[in-house]
C-alpha cells in the first residue's frame with residue numbers, strides 16, 4: 001500500500017482520478033473517428049472501477065490517456081490533486097512521472113527473462129540499490145503467490161502464472177493507481193474465473209485505485225465496486241454492479257449486461273408506483289419510474305431468472321402469459337429455454353428437475369417487481 005507521512009502518522013494516499021471533458025479523435029484513411037467524446041468521469045480512490053463496453057467504444061483509448069500513452073485533444077485529467085494533462089493549461093506529464101502500473105491484454109512479460117528479472121525490471125530502470133530491488137521483488141512475489149519461482153524462465157509458466165508475473169511487475173514499483181486492459185481475455189474460461197477471483201482478493205488487500213477495462217459483463221459485475229458503461233466514446237451510465245444490472249433505464253445497458261428480454265410497448269396508465277404497459281404479448285404490469293407517463297412508447301425488461309413457470313392451476317392473474325416451449329437446454333444448474341408468446345420469443349429458465357419439454361404449452365408469470373421500464 002502507498003503511504004504518506006502526515007503529522008507523524010502513516011496514512012494511505014487516496015488517489016481519485018478526475019476526468020473533465022476529454023476528447024480524442026483519430027484520423028484513419030481520411031476519416032475522423034471520435035474515440036472519446038466529452039468524457040466526464042470521477043474514478044473513486046481505493047476501489048475497483050471498471051469501464052465496460054463493446055469493442056471499439058473507446059475503453060483502451062481512455063486508459064491510454066490516463067497513463068499518458070495517448071495525448072487527448074481536449075480536456076483535463078487529474079490524478080489525486082495533480083493535473084497530469086490539461087489542454088487549456090498546456091500540461092502533459094509523461095507516463096513515467098504519473099506513477100501508474102499497467103497490466104495489458106497480452107501478458108507483455110519478457111520471454112527471455114526469468115520471473116525475478118521480469119518483476120525487477122521497473123526497479124532496475126530506476127537504478128535502485130540491488131538489495132532493495134531483491135527485497136521488493138521477493139515481497140511482491142510473495143503477495144502474488146509466486147515465491148520460489150524467481151529463477152523460473154517466463155516461458156515455463158502457465159497462462160495464469162504469467163498473468164501474475166505481469167501483475168507483480170505492475171505492483172513492484174508501488175504505483176498509486178493500477179490499470180488493467182482486458183488482462184484475462186487470453187485465458188481459457190476456467191482459468192479466467194479463478195484468476196478473476198484471485199485478482200479481486202489481491203486488489204482488495206492492496207487498497208489501491210484500480211481501473212479495469214473489459215467488454216465482459218460477468219467480469220465487470222463480479223470484480224468491481226463501481227462500473228461505468230461506455231458507448232461510442234461516451235460514459236452513458238455509472239453505478240454499482242447491482243444498480244447497473246437491476247436499475248438501469250437504458251435499453252442499451254439492459255441489453256448489453258446479462259440476458260434480458262426486451263419487449264416494446266406503450267404506457268397505458270401509471271398508479272401508485274406501478275405502470276401498466278400494452279405490448280405485443282399482452283398487458284404487463286411493472287415498476288414505474290418518474291419519467292413514465294401514459295401514452296409514452298417504452299420497452300419492458302424482464303430477465304430470464306424472473307420468469308416463473310406456473311403449474312396449470314396457477315394460470316390466472318396479472319403478468320401471466322401462455323406460450324409454447326421452442327427450445328430447452330440443460331446446462332447443469334438450470335435449464336435454459338425459449339418460449340414463444342404470440343409472435344414474440346423470450347428467454348426463460350427453469351429448475352433442472354422441471355418436467356417440461358419442447359413443444360409444451362406452459363404458463364409463465366413475470367415478477368412485476370422485476371419488470372422494469374426502459375427508455376430507448
Ligand code: ADP
Nearest residue numbers: 026027028033035054055056057058059060061
Ligand atoms: P476499445 O478498447 O473499447 O475496443 P479503442 O479505444 O481501442 O476501443 O478504440 C476506439 C475507437 O478508436 C475505435 O473505433 C478504434 O478503431 C479507433 N482507434 C483506436 N486507436 C486508433 C488509432 N491509433 N488510429 C486510428 N483509430 C484508432
Ligand code: MG
Nearest residue numbers: 056059060061
Ligand atoms: Mg481495447
